[in-house]
Structure formats: C-alpha cells, structure tokens
Amino acid sequence: MIDFKKTIAKSIAEAIKIDEKELETYIEIPKDTNNGDYAFPCFRLAKELKKAPPMIANDIKNNIKIDEKFIEKVEVAGGYLNFYIQQSVMVKDVLEEIANQEEYGKSEIGKGKNIIVEYSAPNIAKPFHIGHLRTTLIGNSLYRIYKYLGYHTIGINHLGDYGTQFGKMIEAYKMWGEEYDLSVDPINKLMDMYVRINELCKKDENVLERCRENFRLLEAKDQYCVDLWNKFKDLSMVEFNKIYDILNVKFDSYKGESFYADKMDEVIEKLNEKGVLKESEGAKIVDLTDVGIDTPCIVQKANGSSIYATRDLAAIMYRAKTYDFDKCLYVVAYEQNLYFKQIFAVARYLVDEKYVKGLEHVSYGMVNLPTGKMSTRLGNVVKIEDLINETIEKAKEIIIEKNPELKNKEEVAKKVGVGAIVYNTLSTTTIKDQIFDWDTALNFQGETGPYIQYTYVRTKSVLEKAGYIPKIGEVKFDNLLDETSKNCIKLIYNFENTLVQVTEKEEPSILSRYLIDLAKAFSNFYNDNKILVEDKDVQNARVYLTYAVGKVLKIGANLLGIEMPDKM
C-alpha cells in the first residue's frame, strides 16, 4: 500500500536539507482531523535555522513540491505544516488491498525469524483461576500476531510439573490418599491436599524435610514417586485442556520443567567450566553483582537437588539449540521481575550473545479482587471455569431476550461469553494491575468484546440483505469521502501498522483498542449513512466498505483469540 508518511517526508526532505528518515519520525497524526491527516511540527528546526517556526512552515510550504496525486493540499497552522491527503486515493488503495489480499494485513516482515512465546504454564495439581488468564491470553494473542506477521512462532506451555511442590503432593498422598476419590473433580481434591500439606509443613519442619526428600527421590527416578507424579499430571492435563479448548488456546509444545530433568547437569558443568559457579552456605550460586544484581542466582540447592532456575537455564540452552530463536518471550507476572533478570544474566555464560539478547520477560500486572488479593488458601479465588460458565450463561440470557429466533444459541453464547472474557483481559496495558469484578466481566455494553462482535454481526447482516458484494472494479471510490467513511478507511489503512506496534511493545491491548475504534467508526458510519439505497454507485461503495470493515474486525478479533458469530 501507499506509504503516505514516507511520501510526505520525502517531499519535505527535498524542500529543506534534512535527512528523510529523520523527518519521517517527526511527522505525526493530528488528533483533530481538521488539522489534516499528517502534520509536521517545525519547532525543533527553529534553533538550527534561526527562524520562527511559522516562518519555517511557510518557507517549506512555498518550496515544497507535492505530488497532487497523493496530497490534496498543504496548510500552515502556526508552527505546524498540515497535510491533507487525497481521500479518494486512500480509499482506492485500501479497498483494492482488501480485495486482493485474502488475509488482509498479513505480512512477511517476520520471515526467517524464530519467535518463542512461553505462556500459560500452569502448575500441575492446582486449579486454573483468573490469575492465569492474563498469561494464557496475552501469550496466545502474541503468538497469533507474530505468526500472522510471518514469523516462525513456537508456543510453549512450560508446565509447572516439577519441584518441591510435588514432593509435598507425594507426601500428602502418602498420608491421606485413601480419603480422596480422585475420579471425580480431581483438581480441587489435589488442591485440598496441597493446602493441607502446606499448613502442616509450616507447623512441622520434619514434614517439610520429608517433602524435600520425596522430590529428591522423584529426581532419582524412584518408581513410586514417578508413578504418582504421572498420575497427578494426567489428571491435571485433562482439566487444563478443557479450558484451553473453550478459550481457543493452542501450543506447539508442552515441554514443562520436568522435561529438563536430565539436562541440568550440563548447566552446572558449563557454569563450572566458566569458573562462575560458587559455593555459599552449601548451595551452588552464580554471583551477579557485576551486572548490578545483588541477589545471586541459586542453581543448586544445598541438598544437591535442582531448583527452578536450573530448569529455566537448561530450557534456554535447549531452546537456543533446538529453535535457534531470535526472541524468546516469557509471559509471566511481574512478581518474577528480579528472577528473570537473574537467569538472563546467568544465560550469558551458557549461550551465544544473540540468544541472550533475544530473551525478554513480558511482565504483566497482578489480578486482584475488589476486596483485595486472591488467595487460594483463603478460598477467595475466582476459578476460570466459573467465570466462563457465568459469562456464557449471561450471554444466553441476553440472546433469549433480544433475539429469541436465533438458531444455535449455545454456540453463539459461547463465542460471546468467551469474547467478553478475552477482551476484558486484553484491553488494558499488560504491566498494570487489574481489578476483577463481576459487574465489569458480565457487562456486554460499551467497550467490550460483544460490542466488537455485535458490530461485526451488523456488517454481516447488511451484506446478507444486500445479497452481493460488488466487484472492486464496480466501486466508485468517490462515494466514500464523508467523514465517517473516511474514519473507517483510515483505520483499515492502519491495521498492519497496529499489528507491528503490538510486536514492538509486546502489547496486545493496542490491537484491542484498535478494534474498538474500528467498531465505533463503523457504528458511526452505519448510523449516518443508509447503506442499501437506490443509487447503485453509492450502494456499491458503502456495501464494499461494510465488507472491508467486517473483514478486518474478524481478522483482528481472531488475532486476539476472539471468535466471531455470524448472528447474535
């Protein structure tokens, strides 16, 4: 598509002697559309050119040669130079691209690059609660977006299936195994056992010691422990997969911590070779004060068993070798900020610089309840399963009220309910804490997933009524020059750019907001213009725009993990 910004930068560069690339970064999009489509602020040139900004703007205006094919006019407004692009050219450009590209916005910019996204990573034997929603959905959408931009993307569910916690679970099972029937609702029962054993460990140091010993046995491949561990794992995966299925989340690999059980010696050896392995209070550590981290990284516990850092380091080595990654993203909550700094710092002793540079912690904020922190022990967690059921139920009620004739109500309710959850989770900046409350989660009005879906459904409905989608050659672009059409076109024009921004900032919320903006723009268009009208030319143009908006909404929503119903 035409790069208007670049075109403008080029013509400014010809008028004054400043690097085109530099100029391009100065050009901005005015908030107020009265100030044009692109603007160039001249203030920063004032010192250099020793002239007042409005004079500079005037000078440029007088010297600039604009290509009237692309730019309608240039105006001086104070120290700004405002560019108004030829709307019909943009309309043509955008709609032809829609017509020619089945997957609009898809790109090859990531070709040849390998991106690992590690996300979700739940702990075995613990229930999935809304605290896990962010990592799961942020990771899922980053995965989809990278892929759409042509990157070779690997989604990894780094299951929490190893560690002392399993020593605890084994101990709990030894003590109280007969009390629980694990054939029904296993996760909650395992959870119950886990809570019990933790309480006991706090009171009784001997029990904790037995738990650690169990884990040591598990690492030593003790059959009883291994069997039990497998059992817990299988039971948990069945439950997790149900959730992933509903949320439409997929992974390429489920290699969790246990996978690295036999790959950790290599880590220790290599660190030893490099001479950075030190002993401290019986444990093996790597000192990191040289990079300003005061807390050393423990890679082996005093009793000789491994620790999570060892497994993550082994994973980095394995992934570097197996996937030759350009980026390896860890979608993990910010409580682990220091931890990731540590292992990334240790990684420089284990893998090439290229890989170290590619390691990135996508750190997101905590989810709290209005009453405060969630705590599994206090029992005030909101389980994902409950959330899903409630939102789907609510969606169904609304469907019955608003559209009683609708077929496949169940299916639509599922899409709408899940859409609400996904949007809700992905609508805010990842780093910030989120407060979960039921009123917001169950609200389907305003800036929500269902709003985006509803807008899409409207486009489908119009197209169905129209009964056809015009051929692009039959569309007279001049019929889309009004303000509301223009807003839609501009947004569609910016779609790919929006996706790129998401990957630059590892921030899916940028796409969420974009989709709301597009849905709003279309709602305005829809309200101001009758689409199906007498005048064939006008109708063709409007129907085509409707088709284009629907297409982008659907693609964009899918990249977030939101499915679109055709009717609702």
Place this chain on the structure above:
RNA sequence: GUGCUUAUAGCUCAGCAGGAUAGAGCAGUCGCCUCCUAAGCGACCGAUGGGGGUUCGAGUCCCUCUAGGCACACCA
C-alpha cells in the same frame, strides 16, 4: 531498609517514544427504533496525586515528596 513498578473524571481505562483544545467506556441525567440487529447512536456531567526542574512546548523526560503494589538465597 534496598531495588523495581504504578498514580489521568465517582469507577475502569486510552493518550500514537515531548506537540495543537487530555480522549473513551461504565455509573448518573436526557434524547433517538413506521428506517440495513437499540448488545447501537447522540447530548449533558466530570480529570493529569503534591512540589520543583529541563524545554519554544510536559500526562509523557529528570529530581523530590506522598500513597499503593511487587521483589529481595535454597518455593515456582
């Protein structure tokens, strides 16, 4: 205590790597369905935590204060 991080309207959030008059949604009040789905559209109401500084220009950068959150060696 040290480090990291957050603070924008009654509530939940935007603010395009410093630019023009700080935008939405929810809640509240009011208006719009003989017309393509009112899960919609429009209007009203209402805000940058305090204090310094850098700059032609600061919600955005720096310092400081205040208030929250997180982390700080054998849990993950």
